[in-house]
Amino acid sequence: MNFKKDLGNMLRARFPYIYISSWEEDRVLDTISLVAQDENLIKTKRNVLSWTLTNGIIKDGSQVLKDTKNPMKALEFIEKYEEASIFVLKDFHVFLGDGNRPCDLEIVRKLRDLVYSLKQSIKPKNIIFISPRLVLPNDLQKDVTVMEFELPSAKELEKLLIDMIEVNKTSGRLTVDLLPEEREMLARASLGLTYQEAENAFARAMVTNSSIDKRDIELVLEEKRQIIRKSEILEFIKHDLDMDDVGGLENLKRWIIKRNNSWMQSASTYCLPNPKGVLITGVPGCGKSLIAKAISAIWKLPLLRLDMGKIYSGLVGSSEENMRKAIKTAEAVSPSILWIDEIEKGFGDNNNGDSGTSTRILGTFLTWMQEKNKPVFVVATANNIHKLPSELLRKGRFDEIFFVDLPTKRERIEIFKLHLNKRLKDEKVKSSIHVDDELLNNLAQLTEGFVGAEIEHIVVSGLFEAFYESRGLTCDDLEKAIHSTVPLSVTQAEQIIGIRTWASTRAVAATPRSDRKEYNNFTEESSDIIASRGGRAIDF
Incomplete structure (x- = not known):
């Protein structure tokens, strides 16, 4: 306009x-x-x-x-x-x-x-x-x-930044280490702020260490956190994760990395639209929530968690207003990532009997997903995809639907390596164990059918054993924890087979095709589904 x-x-x-x-x-x-x-x-x-x-x-x-x-x-x-x-x-x-x-x-x-x-x-x-x-x-x-009346555009904010840099450079009080594309990235990170808020953010970045560079994006995001903190519905998620903290899922990772900076001006050369979002479904405990945090880290965008429980308040009509307020706030701090964890609990068929409130909220959300032009990337996770309405799953709502299966042997090796290296910091604790290929291969072999959360629990349980006896961690501690754990693939075998059956033709596997060959005998039926019914066996 x-x-x-x-x-x-x-x-x-x-x-x-x-x-x-x-x-x-x-x-x-x-x-x-x-x-x-x-x-x-x-x-x-x-x-x-x-x-x-x-x-x-x-x-x-x-x-x-x-x-x-x-x-x-x-x-x-x-x-x-x-x-x-x-x-x-x-x-x-x-x-x-x-x-x-x-x-x-x-x-x-x-x-x-x-x-x-x-x-x-x-x-x-x-x-x-x-x-x-x-x-x-x-x-x-x-x-x-x-x-x-729109908030300042990226060009207006970049001009403000340039003017402030020139004023402070002339006085000799500022060191500037910004390439043109990094300056644009800093300006675009401040989208959603008022002119005064952006000016405050840039000034704070300049006085913090008398310099300005791409690392100051974090200070700009802090100004956006102030907006989120004033919202009663959205929660700003602060984390120190990155893609290296997610074991496996290379297919999904590549898809995400290829879309980094797609909201920048350079993407307009290719006439690319802003990515809408992804729906990630699969076995509980396999890293779906970790992916949402990792996307925020690699894209350097604020991660906003939408609590569906706060949307459904008690007053008539207020639930719909809460959804509109959440959408407006997410757009106000865009570019941003809106994370809806376990989306089926908010939009699933378990909300019948609420006088049509959930239907109206779903309608508001679907219309926004279809027509939004602000760079708000939606990451929705679901454990029970069967509860979601079909209109949420059709093309045009999300860019892609990814299925996160049980970790393959190669992925289990990565997950064990990640958690062991993260926790074995003290020389006394790691003195009795050597994290090498032989150990990792053995642990991965013993944990066929275990999810990522269960593997992390095994490492923690082993460390508790070592802590109790004031000694270093041993391979026996980890094997003991493995043998005492009944994995989800056993307790919920039927549900996992059902999810795999649904995903075989409706979702893209988050694990690359080459790794999926490593699936062993979880059950005859499920291995057949993975090996031969992978109707969407796409690698990015």
Whole structure:
């Protein structure tokens, strides 16, 4: 949307009331002033006068007109004013009813009376409301036009960053180590912030160590965390994981890596859309949640967890509003990653009997997934894919559906190696064991059918044995833990076979085809499915 052009058209068409919901009063006012003096946008140049409850009506930036602090007096002044003008009323929503108080009926009536006067005045006059949130009583909804004022674009934020760098470089107080593409990455990381918030983030990065480089992206993300912390629905997930902390799943990893930086300007050369998201299903405990955190780490984007339990609140109609609020917040801090863990619990068929609330929430979510143009990448995980409605699974919602199966032998070797190296830090603890190919191969052989979470538990259980006896970890400790563990593949064999059957023709395997040859005799039926029914045996 071209905001200046649209605003100019509305002013020329004598729209009496325009409502702009934004926290950036100064930026909106500057834009209105530019439009008011541009004869290409409006035929007649106009004065811009602003009103606040504390100062009344201000003309020419400083002249305060007396006796106009009272909102009724201000409206009477506007009615009698005879010059071509635009009146900007700040925070006028407090008189229109803001949820905590009823609207001022006298002021609402006066605004309705003013409509004819504004439209028929000899010199054009318009009123623009600027408020941080949209509040409109029913009586005014037909007379007021609502406009969307976008947050600063990547180009605006990059220009702000360049200007701040030049000012501080000239004074000799700043060391700059930014390539052009890294500068763009820093600017795009600040998308979703207001102009002032971005300025604060850049200033904080510059004063932290008197330098600015690509590592300062983390400080920019900290400003975004402030927005998330104020949300009661989304949770900002902070972590120190990366792709190396996920054992195996190379097919899924390659797919993710190939889409890194796809929201950057360079991707527009290829006319690429922003990736929508992935749905990851499979056996519980195989690393689906780890993948969501790893994507956030490798893409250097904030990870927001949507708690579906907070969406379904008790008040009628509030659940739908909560979903819209969550979506709006995720878009406000975009580019970002929205993680919905165990999505079937929020959108599955277990929500029947709720008077259609879950159906309406699902509809809101599906419409947004289909039409969103902001770079919000959705990572949804599901243990029981059968509970999800078919409309959520069709093409266009998610870019791809991945199936995470039981780890192959090669993947189990990687998982054991990862957890042992991560925990064997002290020389005393690792003095009795040597993590080599022979040990890892033996452990992987003994854990056929074990999931990643169970392998981690085995390492932890072995370390507890060693800790109890104040000695180093041994291979016997790990083997003892293995033999005392009944894996999920035994306790939930039927469910796993059912998931594998579904995924064989409907999802892409997260494990590469070459590794899937290592599947052994979990059961005859399941091994046949993996080996011969892999209808979507795609490698990325």
